[in-house]
Amino acid sequence: MHQNHLIDLSDWPRQNWERIIDLALEIERDPSAFYGRMEGKILATLFYEPSTRTQNSFKSAMMRLGGQCLGFSNPQNSSVSKGETLADTIRIMNGYADIIAIRHPKEGAAKAAASYSRCPVINAGDGGHLHPTQTLTDLVTLTRETGRLDNLKVGICGDLKYGRTVHSLIKALTQFPNNEFILISTKELVIPAYIKVILNAAGCKYREVASLTEVIGELDVLYMTRIQQERFASEQEYLEQKHVYILDTEKMSLARPTMKVLHPLPRVDEITPEVDADPRAVYFKQAQYGVYTRMALILNLLEDDSFGASLFHGTPHSGEPCSNPNCITNVEPYLKKSYTETGDMLMCEYCEHKKLI
Ligand code: NCD
Numbered sequence: 001m002h003q004n005h006l007i008d009l010s011d012w013p014r015q016n017w018e019r020i021i022d023l024a025l026e027i028e029r030d031p032s033a034f035y036g037r038m039e040g041k042i043l044a045t046l047f048y049e050p051s052t053r054t055q056n057s058f059k060s061a062m063m064r065l066g067g068q069c070l071g072f073s074n075p076q077n078s079s080v081s082k083g084e085t086l087a088d089t090i091r092i093m094n095g096y097a098d099i100i101a102i103r104h105p106k107e108g109a110a111k112a113a114a115s116y117s118r119c120p121v122i123n124a125g126d127g128g129h130l131h132p133t134q135t136l137t138d139l140v141t142l143t144r145e146t147g148r149l150d151n152l153k154v155g156i157c158g159d160l161k162y163g164r165t166v167h168s169l170i171k172a173l174t175q176f177p178n179n180e181f182i183l184i185s186t187k188e189l190v191i192p193a194y195i196k197v198i199l200n201a202a203g204c205k206y207r208e209v210a211s212l213t214e215v216i217g218e219l220d221v222l223y224m225t226r227i228q229q230e231r232f233a234s235e236q237e238y239l240e241q242k243h244v245y246i247l248d249t250e251k252m253s254l255a256r257p258t259m260k261v262l263h264p265l266p267r268v269d270e271i272t273p274e275v276d277a278d279p280r281a282v283y284f285k286q287a288q289y290g291v292y293t294r295m296a297l298i299l300n301l302l303e304d305d306s307f308g309a310s311l312f313h314g315t316p317h318s319g320e321p322c323s324n325p326n327c328i329t330n331v332e333p334y335l336k337k338s339y340t341e342t343g344d345m346l347m348c349e350y351c352e353h354k355k356l357i
Contacts, residue, residue: 003305003308003309003310004304004305005110005114005117005120005122005123005301005308006121006122006123006133006297006301007110007111007114007121007123007132007311008123008130008168009132009135009136009168009171009172010171010172012307014175016300016307017139017172019300020136020297020300021136021139021140021143021293021296023300024136024140024289024292024293024295025140025143025292026296027295027296028144028292031064031295034295034299035064035065035066036065036066037065037303038065038066038067038298038299038302039066039067040067041062041065041067041099041302042067042068042096042097042099043062043067043068043070043071043097043098043099043101043298044069044070044093044097044099044100044101045058045059045069045070045071045072045073045100045102045124046071046072046089046101046102046103046104046113047071047074047075047102047103047124048075048080048103048104048105048109049103049104049105049230050073051073051103051124051125052266053264053266053290054101054124054125054131054133054134054290055073055101055124057294058101058122058124058133058294060291060294061291061292061295061297062298064291064295065295065299067098067298070096071093071097085332086104086109086113086116086328086332087116087334087335090113090117090121094117094118094119097119098302099119099120099121099122099301099302100113100120100122101122102121102122102123102124103125103126104125104126104127105230105326106127106326106327106328106331107128107129107324107326107327107328107350107352107353108127108129108327108328108348108351109127109328109350110123110124111123111126111328111349111350112328112332112335112350114311115311120301120302120307122297125164126164126328126351127164127231127351128161128162128164128167128231129164129351130164130167130168131164131165131168133290133293133294133297134164134165134168134169134264134290135165135168135169136293136297137264137286137289137293138165138172138223138262138264138286139172140292141260141282141285141286141289142260142262144285144289145260145285146221146258146260149173149179150176150177150178151177151178151179152173152179152180152221153179153182153219153220153221154173154180154181154220154221154222154223155181155182155184155215155216155221155222155223156169156183156184156223157184157185157212157222157223157224157245158184158185158226158227158270159185159189159226159227159241160183160185160189160190160225161185161188161189161190161191161192162228162231162232163225163226165225165264166191166223166225167191167195170191170195170198170199171195174198174199174202179204180204180206181199181204181205181206182206182207182209182219183206183207183208184209184210184212184215184245185208186210186241186244187210188237188241189227189241190208191208194352194353212245212247213254216251216252216254216255216259217254217255217256219256220256220258220259220260221259221260221261222247222255222259222261222262223263224245224247224261224262224263224267224270224271224283225263225264225270226263226266226267226270227241227242227244227268229242242268243269245270246269246271247261247271247272248272248274248275249272249274249275249278252275255280257280258280259280260280260282261275261278261280261281261282261283262282262283262286263283263286265283265286271283311349312338313340313349314338314339314341314347314349315338315339315340315341316336316337316338317337317346320337320339320346321337322337322348322355323348323353323355324348324353326351327348327350327351327353328350328351329348329350329351335350338350341357342354344356344357345357
């Protein structure tokens with residue numbers, strides 16, 4: 001099986017991230033210098049969940065590099081609707097494409113796909129778990145717009161529970177010195193425990209607060225997020241959470257002149273349209289950097305074998321189900337379960353949920 005995948009940025013040494021960030025910035029300076037580099041190559045985008053930016057920025061990236069694209073954006077139009085397994089879809093796509101970008105509602109799905117793939121697989125979002133290519137885009141944006149990835153006081157606001165972009169971004173920024181986090185959410189949407197374990201292990205300062213107004217003046221970066229309606233158990237729970245955080249010009253007047261506002265987009269109502277004209281609002285530029293970032297990622301994964309990382313490190317536990325109902329192993333039961341052991345806990349290597357042994 002192929003090893004050059006991007007499932008979780010933490011699988012890679014930091015020098016790999018830096019190579020992608022540097023190349024993305026080089027591409028931004030002169031994209032035309034890279035046209036044609038992927039001629040004859042095909043990208044498959046397998047999107048089991050809706051997407052505008054991620055899927056189209058992947059396609060745009062591959063097309064700008066001279067390659068071509070195929071795939072689906074609605075699994076109802078593919079054999080998935082006939083009950084085809086993820087493993088079989090990947091085996092088939094291996095004959096049709098040179099690289100695969102997959103988005104799936106189940107956590108750990110990209111890793112499961114990679115374990116059956118002979119070509120590189122990129123995680124374009126797996127449920128509420130991770131979104132590493134958005135994080136690479138965020139790192140490129142921060143480098144370009146603030147000049148650094150360290151010594152940042154980063155406020156992250158909104159849906160910290162289900163927002164996969166948030167989880168990936170925090171995991172990445174803990175790897176750079178002296179970053180501090182202010183986690184702004186309601187008590188219902190606080191950051192998952194496993195992310196706090198990562199923050200503590202990295203020795204990062206962080207605090208959890210409910211008010212955006214009270215902290216906005218301290219921040220170098222404000223990362224706004226959408227409340228993830230599709231991941232709530234009930235409509236009522238979602239209705240109670242929407243409209244809580246709205247960034248408007250009044251709040252922006254309390255922020256530092258150098259603060260940057262990022263958002264992975266799409267936005268619903270959490271940033272008012274008036275804020276768009278503020279030069280500190282960089283979310284539309286961020287979406288543009290996403291194309292250069294994905295061009296850099298495709299080039300590295302297809303041209304350099306050293307991006308490999310092993311997918312599993314723990315011991316296979318035959319039959320032991322993962323306790324997370326949203327884990328891919330609970331809907332694709334043929335998958336080989338795998339857990340790492342820490343103390344009296346087992347951690348699922350697909351979705352990172354922990355359970356007592
Ligand atoms: C994000 C996602 O899909 O997780 N969007 C994106 O990829 N740019 C954020 C979101 O949907 O809220």
